[in-house]
Amino acid sequence: MARQARQWKVGAAGIAVLGLTLTACGGAKVGDSGSDSAGGSSGKCGTFNLAVNPWVGYEADAAVVAYVAEQDLKCKVVKKDLKEEIAWQGFGTGEVDAVLENWGHDDLKKKYITDQKTAVDAGPTGNEGLIGWYVPPWLAKAHPDITDWNSLNKYAANFKTSESGGKGQLLDGDPSYVTNDEALVKNLKLDFKVVYAGSETALIQAFRKAEKNKEWVIGYFYEPQWFLSEVPLVKVKLPEYKDGCDADAAKVACDYPVYKLDKIVSAKFAKSGSPAYDLVKNFNWTNDDQNTVAKYIAVDKMTPEAAAKKWVEANRDKVDAWIK
Amino acid sequence: MTVAIEKPEKTGTETVEKTTPVARVRKISRSMVVAGIVVVWLLLFAVLRGKQTLSLAAADLTDLHSWLNDVNDSIGANRNSNPLFIYGFNEIRLVIDNLVTFIQQLISQPSDTHPVPQIGWLGVVGIVGYVSWAVGNWRVALLAVAGFTFLGMQGLWQESMDTLSLTLSAVLVALLFGIPLGVWAGLSGRVNRIVTPFLDFMQTMPTFVYLAPLTLIFLIGGASATIATVIYAAPPAIRITAHAIRSVPETTAEAAASLGATRRQALLKVLLPMSKRTVVMGINQTIMAALAMVTIAALIDAPGLGKTVVQALQSLDVGTAFNAGLAIVVMAIVLDRVTTAASMREELARKSKNRFQSWRRPLLGVGAAATAVLVYLSHTYVWAAEFPGEGGIGSSIASGADTATTWAQDNLSGLTNAFRDAITNGLLNPFQTLLTDSPWWLVGAALVGLGTVLGGWRAGVTTAVCVGLLVGTGVWSDGMTTLASTIVATIMVMVLGIVFGVWMGRSQLVDRVVRPSLDAAQVMPPFVYLVPFLALFGATRFTAIVAAVVYAAPVAMKIIADGVRNVPATTVEAATSAGCNTWQIITKVQLPMARSALTLATNQGLIYVLSMVVVGGLVGAGALGYDVVAGFSQGQLYGKGLAAGLAIVLLGVMFDRITQAAARRTSA
Numbered sequence: 001m002a003r004q005a006r007q008w009k010v011g012a013a014g015i016a017v018l019g020l021t022l023t024a025c026g027g028a029k030v031g032d033s034g035s036d037s038a039g040g041s042s043g044k045c046g047t048f049n050l051a052v053n054p055w056v057g058y059e060a061d062a063a064v065v066a067y068v069a070e071q072d073l074k075c076k077v078v079k080k081d082l083k084e085e086i087a088w089q090g091f092g093t094g095e096v097d098a099v100l101e102n103w104g105h106d107d108l109k110k111k112y113i114t115d116q117k118t119a120v121d122a123g124p125t126g127n128e129g130l131i132g133w134y135v136p137p138w139l140a141k142a143h144p145d146i147t148d149w150n151s152l153n154k155y156a157a158n159f160k161t162s163e164s165g166g167k168g169q170l171l172d173g174d175p176s177y178v179t180n181d182e183a184l185v186k187n188l189k190l191d192f193k194v195v196y197a198g199s200e201t202a203l204i205q206a207f208r209k210a211e212k213n214k215e216w217v218i219g220y221f222y223e224p225q226w227f228l229s230e231v232p233l234v235k236v237k238l239p240e241y242k243d244g245c246d247a248d249a250a251k252v253a254c255d256y257p258v259y260k261l262d263k264i265v266s267a268k269f270a271k272s273g274s275p276a277y278d279l280v281k282n283f284n285w286t287n288d289d290q291n292t293v294a295k296y297i298a299v300d301k302m303t304p305e306a307a308a309k310k311w312v313e314a315n316r317d318k319v320d321a322w323i324k
Numbered sequence: 325m326t327v328a329i330e331k332p333e334k335t336g337t338e339t340v341e342k343t344t345p346v347a348r349v350r351k352i353s354r355s356m357v358v359a360g361i362v363v364v365w366l367l368l369f370a371v372l373r374g375k376q377t378l379s380l381a382a383a384d385l386t387d388l389h390s391w392l393n394d395v396n397d398s399i400g401a402n403r404n405s406n407p408l409f410i411y412g413f414n415e416i417r418l419v420i421d422n423l424v425t426f427i428q429q430l431i432s433q434p435s436d437t438h439p440v441p442q443i444g445w446l447g448v449v450g451i452v453g454y455v456s457w458a459v460g461n462w463r464v465a466l467l468a469v470a471g472f473t474f475l476g477m478q479g480l481w482q483e484s485m486d487t488l489s490l491t492l493s494a495v496l497v498a499l500l501f502g503i504p505l506g507v508w509a510g511l512s513g514r515v516n517r518i519v520t521p522f523l524d525f526m527q528t529m530p531t532f533v534y535l536a537p538l539t540l541i542f543l544i545g546g547a548s549a550t551i552a553t554v555i556y557a558a559p560p561a562i563r564i565t566a567h568a569i570r571s572v573p574e575t576t577a578e579a580a581a582s583l584g585a586t587r588r589q590a591l592l593k594v595l596l597p598m599s600k601r602t603v604v605m606g607i608n609q610t611i612m613a614a615l616a617m618v619t620i621a622a623l624i625d626a627p628g629l630g631k632t633v634v635q636a637l638q639s640l641d642v643g644t645a646f647n648a649g650l651a652i653v654v655m656a657i658v659l660d661r662v663t664t665a666a667s668m669r670e671e672l673a674r675k676s677k678n679r680f681q682s683w684r685r686p687l688l689g690v691g692a693a694a695t696a697v698l699v700y701l702s703h704t705y706v707w708a709a710e711f712p713g714e715g716g717i718g719s720s721i722a723s724g725a726d727t728a729t730t731w732a733q734d735n736l737s738g739l740t741n742a743f744r745d746a747i748t749n750g751l752l753n754p755f756q757t758l759l760t761d762s763p764w765w766l767v768g769a770a771l772v773g774l775g776t777v778l779g780g781w782r783a784g785v786t787t788a789v790c791v792g793l794l795v796g797t798g799v800w801s802d803g804m805t806t807l808a809s810t811i812v813a814t815i816m817v818m819v820l821g822i823v824f825g826v827w828m829g830r831s832q833l834v835d836r837v838v839r840p841s842l843d844a845a846q847v848m849p850p851f852v853y854l855v856p857f858l859a860l861f862g863a864t865r866f867t868a869i870v871a872a873v874v875y876a877a878p879v880a881m882k883i884i885a886d887g888v889r890n891v892p893a894t895t896v897e898a899a900t901s902a903g904c905n906t907w908q909i910i911t912k913v914q915l916p917m918a919r920s921a922l923t924l925a926t927n928q929g930l931i932y933v934l935s936m937v938v939v940g941g942l943v944g945a946g947a948l949g950y951d952v953v954a955g956f957s958q959g960q961l962y963g964k965g966l967a968a969g970l971a972i973v974l975l976g977v978m979f980d981r982i983t984q985a986a987a988r989r990t991s992a
Contacts, residue, residue, distance in 0.1 A: 028706040056639055080625045081634070085959055086539050095544045107960055116401060162748040163864050163944065171863060175954030175961070196950050197863035199942040201637050205858040208640075213737065226639070298639035 045075035048276040049097040051087035052079050055200060056226045060293035061100040061125065063304035065283055067312055072323050073275045084108065084176055091266035092118035098265045098280045103129055103222075104178050113264075120270050122263040122277075126284040127224055129259030131178060133170065133236040134221040136211040140234035148237050149188060156191040158216040168192040171219030173203035180252040181220060184238070187253040207231060224287040226294035275323070282322040289315070357777045365770045369762045376763035379801035385964055386798035392963030399540055409541075417547045424493045424546035432485035432627075441485070444702030444709030445476055447695075448485065452658075454695040458688055460665030461672070471658035479715015480629065480651045487628035488655065490546070490621065491614045494553035498610050502558045503603070506565025507591070510599075516566055523559040528931070528976040530938040531556060531620045532956045533969030539624050549626030557613040564606030568599030604667035608660060612847070615656045619849040623956075629655075633851050642729045642855045643722030649852035650721060656847040657840075733859040740860040747812070748866050756808035764800050768792075775978070779985030790978040797967040797974070805947035807975060809865050809940070810933050813872040817929040818922075820877045825884025825925070826910055829918075835885060842878035850875060850939045858943055868940025868949065876932035880925040887921020888914050923987035930979045937972055948972055 048069055052062045062079060069075040080087070080096060088108045090096030102108075112119040135146055145151045152168070159168030170192045172181055185192045197203050203219060204227050210217035211231045221233055238255035245254040269277055289311070296307035312319050385393075402409075429435040430442050443451070449472050457465035475484040509516040535552060542548040572595050580594040596603075622630030632648035702708040759767060768791040776784030794803050828835040850871055861867040891914050899913045915922070941949025948968045955965010 029704055054634070054638055059638070080544060081622070081631060082544060082625055083623065083957055085957060086536060086544065086624060089536075089540060090544050093543050107958075111397070111959065161862070161864070162745055162753075162866070163946075174957065175950065176957035195863070195944065196946050197944045198940075198946070198950050198953060199854075201640055201855060202858050202863040202943050204640055205855060206863050209733075209737075209859055209862070298641075301639075301641065301644075 045069070045073045045275050048075040048077045048274065049090075049095060050077055050079050051090065051096045051099050052081050053084050053087060053099070053101065054081065056294045056298045057127075057224050057290055058101045059297055059304055060226075060290050060307070061283075063297070063308035064285075064293060064311060065100060065279060067305060067308035068319055068323065069276050069279055071312075072319075073279060075274075075276050077276075088112050088119065088264070091264075092116060094266070094268060096266060097269040097276070098122070098263060100263050100280070100283070101125060101127070102262050102264050103131075104259055109264075118267055119264050120267050122265045122270070122281050124284070125261045125263055127261040127287050127290055129261045130223040130235070131256040131259070132221070132238065133181075133218055134207070134233035135218050135236060136207055136215075137232055137234055138211055138214050139216065146236070147234055149190075149239070152218075152236070153189075153191050155216075159192070159218055161195070163195045164193045168218070169195050171203060171206055171217060172196050173220055174198070174200045177220065177222075178256075179220060180246065180249065180256070183250055183252045187251060188239070207233060224290045224294070226291060226298040229291055229295045230299060279322055282324075284322070285318060289318075354777055358774060361770055361773045361777070365762070365766065366758075368766050369758060372763050372766065373761050376765065377761060377801055378764045378795065379760070385960075386967075388796070388798055389961075389963035389967055392966050393960060396537065396540070396959075396962050399537070413541050417542045420493070420497065420542075420547040420550050421545065423496070424489065424550055427489040427493050428486065428546070428627075430489075432482055432489050440706075440709045442703060443699055444705075445481055445711045446708035447699035447702030449473060450695045450698030450702075454691050456658075456662045456665070457691065460662050460669055464661050464665040468658045468662055471654045474654055474717070475651050476711035477713065477715060477717040478647055478651055478721065479713075479718035480632070480648060481711040483627075483629045483632055483648065484651055484655060487615075487618050487630065487652070490549060490553065490618070490626055490628055491611065491655075491659075493546075494550045494557055494614045494617075495607070495611055497550065498554045498558035498561055498614070499607060501554075502561035502606075502610065503565055506562040506603075506606070507569055507596070509562065509566035510569025510595075511591075519562065519566075523563060524977060524980070525973055526555050527559050528934065528973045530935075530952050530969050530972055531617065532623075532938050532952045533966055535620070535624050536956055536962065544625050546626070548624055549621040552621055552624070553614050553617040556617050557610045560609035560613055561606045564609060565599070565603050568602030568606070569595055571602070572598045601667045601671070604663060608663035608667070611659050611663060612656060615652060615659070615847065616849075618652055619851050630849070633849055637851055637855065640855050641722075642852075643724075643726035645852045645855070646725035647718045647722045649848050652849060653844050653847045657843060660843070729856045729859070732856060736860060741862075744861050744864065744866045747869075748864070751815070752808060752812050752865060752869075755811060756805055759804035759808050760801055764795060767804065768795070771978070775982045779982040780989070783982045783985040786981040787978050790974045794971055794974050797971045799948065799951060799964070799968050799971050802947040802951055802968065803971045803975065806937055806945075806949065806972070809869055809945060809947070810872075810930065810937070810975070813869040813876070813933045813936075814926065814930050816869065816873045817876045817880050817933060818926060820873065821880030821884050821925050821929065822915070822922075824877075824881040826888055826914065828881060828885035829888025829914070830910075839882075842881060845874055845878050850936065854939070854943055863944030865940075865945045867943045868936070868945030871939055871943065872933045872936035875936050876929045879932055880929040883921050883925040883928060884918065887918030887925075890921075891917045920987055923983060927980060927983035927987060930983065931976055934972060934976045934979075 048066075050062055050066055052059060066077040066079060069077050080090070082090065082096070084099070084102075084105065085108070087096050087099050088111075091112055109121075113121065133149075140147055143155065146155060156168035159170075160166065161169045163169060168191055170181060170185060170190075172179055172194050173196075175196070175198070181194050184190075185194060197206060197219075203221065206217055206219065207221070207227070208231060209215065218236065227233075239253060241255045241257050246252045246257070263280055263283065265277065265280055293307050293311045296302045296310060297304055300307075302310070425433075428441075429438075431448055432441055434440050435442070449469055452472050453465045453469040456468040472484075475481060505519065509519050531552060534555065535548075538548045538552050542551055576594060576598065577590060580590045585593065618626070618628060619630035619633050622628070622634045625631075629648045629652050633645045633652075636642075636645035636648065698708075762770075768788075771791055772784055772788045775787030779787075794800055797803070824838065828838055853874065854867075854871065857867050857870055861870060895917065896909060896913060899909050904912065937945070937947075937949040938952050939949070941947070941951070941953045948971055951961070951968030952965045952972070954961045955963070955968065
C-alpha cells in the first residue's frame with residue numbers, strides 16, 4: 001500500500017511539472033490569429049467542386065480557375081483528383097461541378113449530355129488540342145523526311161524493339177487517350193505495330209530517354225503539354241484531315257482533327273447562379289498560357305497555387321475579362 | 325497491391341497423402357509424364373501454329389463485354405430511383421462517410437469550428453507513443469514516436485494523417501465484419517468452405533476493376549476509398565481469425581465442454597483468449613493490406629500520401645514520389661512493429677520478472693495523464709498543432725532520390741538493355757509464342773494435364789474449370805500473354821529467392837541486414853519505382869516483369885530462408901562431419917529438406933506476381949493489365965476490363981490450387 005501511494009505521488013508530480021510547462025510555454029492559440037479568410041469565405045459563391053483530371057495541362061487550368069474563384073469570388077473550392085470517366089459520373093451525383101478540359105470524348109457527351117442530361121457544355125477553353133505522331137527533335141533533324149508519313153516505312157526497321165515483333169514500334173500511351181492508331185497503321189499500310197505503354201508517364205519517359213540517348217522512337221503525343229517545353233517533339237504529317245474522314249473508326253486513314261478543347265459542367269451547377277459558373281463559362285486562354293503555368297508546375301516544381309498566383313498577377317487583364 | 329493469401333500455416337498441418345511406399349516410383353514417372361505432355365504440346369504446336377488462337381484486338385469487344393457495359397450504365401442511370409440505393413447503399417455510404425470525416429477532423433483536417441485538426445501533431449505523437457507502450461513495450465513506443473516525428477520532418481504531416489485516418493477507418497470497418505465472420509468460419513467448417521472462395525476473389529481481383537463501379541455506387545470521396553480498401557484488406561483478418569480458432573487444441577475445447585461450459589462460454593472464455601495472439605497477427609496483416617491500397621485509392625480522390633505519389637508521377641518527379649513512398653513505408657513499419665509487439669506482449673510479460681508488473685498499472689495512469697496534457701496542448705496552441713519547420717528532410721530525401729535515379733539512368737542503361745533483350749528473346753518470347761500461338765484447346769489440354777500430374781485429380785478438375793471460364797471471358801489471348809510474363813517473372817523470383825533465401829537462412833547476420841529492405845520493398849508503392857524502371861528498361865513487358873519481381877521476391881526469400889533455417893542443425897552437422905563442403909550441404913541437404921518451403925515460395929511468388937499484372941499494364945506489359953486499366957479509363961471498355969480482371973483471378977486460382985496441391989504432396 002505504502003509503495004503504491006508513493007507511485008501516485010510521483011505521478012502527480014509529473015503531471016504538475018507538465019502543467020507548469022504548459023502554462024509557461026503559452027504561445028499563439030489556435031484560432032486567435034483571425035487574419036486568414038476562414039471566417040469571411042461565406043460569400044454567395046458557396047462550394048465549387050472542381051474535377052482535376054490527371055495531366056499537368058489540366059492541372060494548370062484547374063490551378064488558375066481555382067485561384068481566381070478563391071481570391072476574387074471568395075468561393076470554397078474543392079478540387080477532386082479523378083480520371084475523366086469518373087469525373088463525368090460525378091455530374092449526376094452532384095459531386096463534381098465542372099470539368100475544365102475535355103478532349104472530344106463523344107461517347108461521354110452522348111451518355112451524360114444527351115441521354116442522362118446531367119451535364120451541359122460550357123464552351124471552349126481557347127486551347128487547341130493537337131493529337132498525332134511525334135518524333136524526338138534529334139531524329140527530325142537527322143532525317144528531315146521522317147516527318148512525312150510516306151517515308152515511315154523506309155525507317156520501320158530502325159524503330160524495331162523487343163516488343164514490336166519484328167515491325168517498327170509505334171508507342172501509344174494511356175488508355176484514356178483518344179486514338180485511332182491501330183486503324184491508321186493498318187489503313188496506311190505501315191509496317192508498324194502499336195505498342196501500348198499504358199500510361200502517360202511511360203510515354204514521356206520514352207521520349208525523354210530517346211532525345212537524350214539519340215534513340216529511335218515514334219509515338220502518340222499531344223499539345224498543349226508541358227513536356228514539349230522540355231523536349232520540343234516534332235509532329236509527323238499524316239494524310240490531311242477532312243470533315244467526316246474519321247466517321248468509320250475501322251476505316252480511318254487521315255490525321256486527327258484539331259480539337260477545340262471545351263468545358264463541361266453539371267446541369268445543376270449551370271442553373272445555380274453561382275459566380276463560379278460564370279467564371280468557368282468565361283474562362284478562356286491560349287495554349288501558350290497553359291504551357292506557361294504547366295511548366296511552372298512540372299518543371300519549376302512550384303505548387304499549383306503558387307504557379308497560378310504568378311500567372312494571374314502577370315495577366316490581370318485576361319483574368320478581369322473572365323470575372324467582369 | 326498485395327495479395328497476401330496466408331497459407332504458410334496450412335501446408336504443414338493438412339498433409340494427408342499416404343502413398344509413401346510407392347512415392348519413388350511415382351516421382352520418376354511423374355516427371356516423365358510432365359516431359360511427355362510438353363513434348364506432345366511442342367509437336368502439335370509446330371503443326372497447328374497460329375490456328376484457333378482466340379485473339380482479340382485492343383478495341384474489340386465480345387457480347388459478354390458489351391453486356392457488362394450495359395449493366396454498368398443502367399446502374400448509373402437508375403441510381404436515384406432504385407430503392408436498393410435509397411435505403412441500402414446510400415445509408416452505408418452515409419455511415420462510412422461520417423466515420424471517415426470524424427477521424428479526419430480528429431487528426432488531419434480542419435473542421436468548421438476549429439481551423440486545425442482537433443488533435444495536433446504533438447497530441448498524435450503522444451497518443452501513438454502511449455498506446456504503443458501500453459499494448460507493446462517501450463522499445464516499439466520509442467520507434468513509433470521517432471517514426472511519426474520523422475513523417476512530420478519529411479514535410480508530410482497532414483498527408484500522413486490523412487492516410488492514417490483512411491487506414492484506421494478501413495481497418496475498423498474490416499475488423500467489425502472480419503472478426504465475427506472469422507470466428508464463425510473457425511467454428512464451422514461449412515462456413516469456412518463457403519467463405520474461402522470469396523476471400524480468394526476479393527484478394528486477387530485487381531482493385532482497378534472495382535474502383536469505377538464503387539464510385540458509381542458509393543460516390544466519389546472517403547466512403548468509396550474506404551470501402552475499396554476494406555474489400556481488399558478484410559480477407560486476412562477473416563482467414564487468420566478462422567485459422568486461430570481452429571488451431572486451439574481440441575483437447576482444451578473438450579475440457580471446457582466437460583466442465584459444463586456452454587458454447588458461448590467456451591467461445592468467450594477459452595477459444596477467443598487462446599487465439600488472441602494469432603488474431604492480432606491477422607489485424608496486423610489487415611493494416612498492411614490497407615496501407616498497400618493507399619496509392620490505388622488516390623485514383624478516386626482519396627486524400628493522403630497516395631495522392632502525392634500519383635501527382636508526382638504525372639510530372640515524373642521521382643524524388644517527391646519517393647519521399648511520399650518512404651513515408652508510407654515508415655508508417656507501415658511502425659504499425660507492423662507495434663501490432664507484432666502487441667501480439668507478443670502478454671507472453672513476454674509472463675516470462676519477465678514480476679517486479680515490473682506491479683509498477684505497470686500506476687505507470688499507465690501517469691502516461692495517460694501526460695498524453696492527455698499533450699493532446700490538450702496540441703488542441704490549443706499553434707506550435708503543438710501544426711508541425712514546425714519546412715520539412716527540410718523531405719526535400720533532401722527527394723533530391724537524393726533524384727540524383728540516385730539520374731545516375732542509374734545515365735550509367736546503367738546500356739547494361740540493363742542488354743539484360744532485357746537477353747531475357748526477352750531467350751525466355752519470354754519463346755514462352756509467349758508457345759502460349760499465344762497454339763490453338764486454345766491445345767494450351768487448355770496441356771494445362772489440365774500438367775495440373776493433374778503435379779497437383780492430383782482435384783487440381784486437374786479446378787484447372788479444367790478455370791480454362792473453360794478463361795475462354796468464356798473472351799480475353800484468352802491476352803490471358804496467355806500475361807501468363808507467359810507471369811511464368812518468366814516467377815522463375816526470376818525463384819532464382820533470387822533461392823540465392824538470397826539460402827544465404828539468409830545460413831547466416832543470422834545476413835538475415836538481419838537484408839530483412840528490413842525486404843520489408844520496405846513490399847510496402848513501397850510500386851508507382852514510386854515505375855519511373856526509374858521505365859528509364860532503365862523502357863516501356864516493355866520486361867519492365868513489368870522487373871516491377872513484379874521487386875514486389876514478389878521478398879516473400880519468396882523470407883519463406884525460403886525460414887525453410888533453410890528449419891533444417892535440423894544435427895542433420896547439417898552430420899553432413900559436415902561426413903566431409904560435405906558448403907556447396908554440397910546446400911544442394912544435397914538444405915535445399916532438398918526445405919522442399920516444401922520451396923513449393924510454398926513458388927505459390928506465393930506466383931500470386932504476388934499476378935497481383936502486379938495491372939501495374940505492369942501501366943508500363944508497357946499490355947495484355948490483361950492494360951485491359952484492366954483501359955476498363956477503368958474508358959466507358960466502352962468497362963466490360964472488357966472487368967472480364968480481364970476475372971481472367972487474372974482465374975489464373976490466380978488455377979495456379980494457387982495446383983501449387984498448393986503439389987506442396988501438400990512434397991511435404992508428405
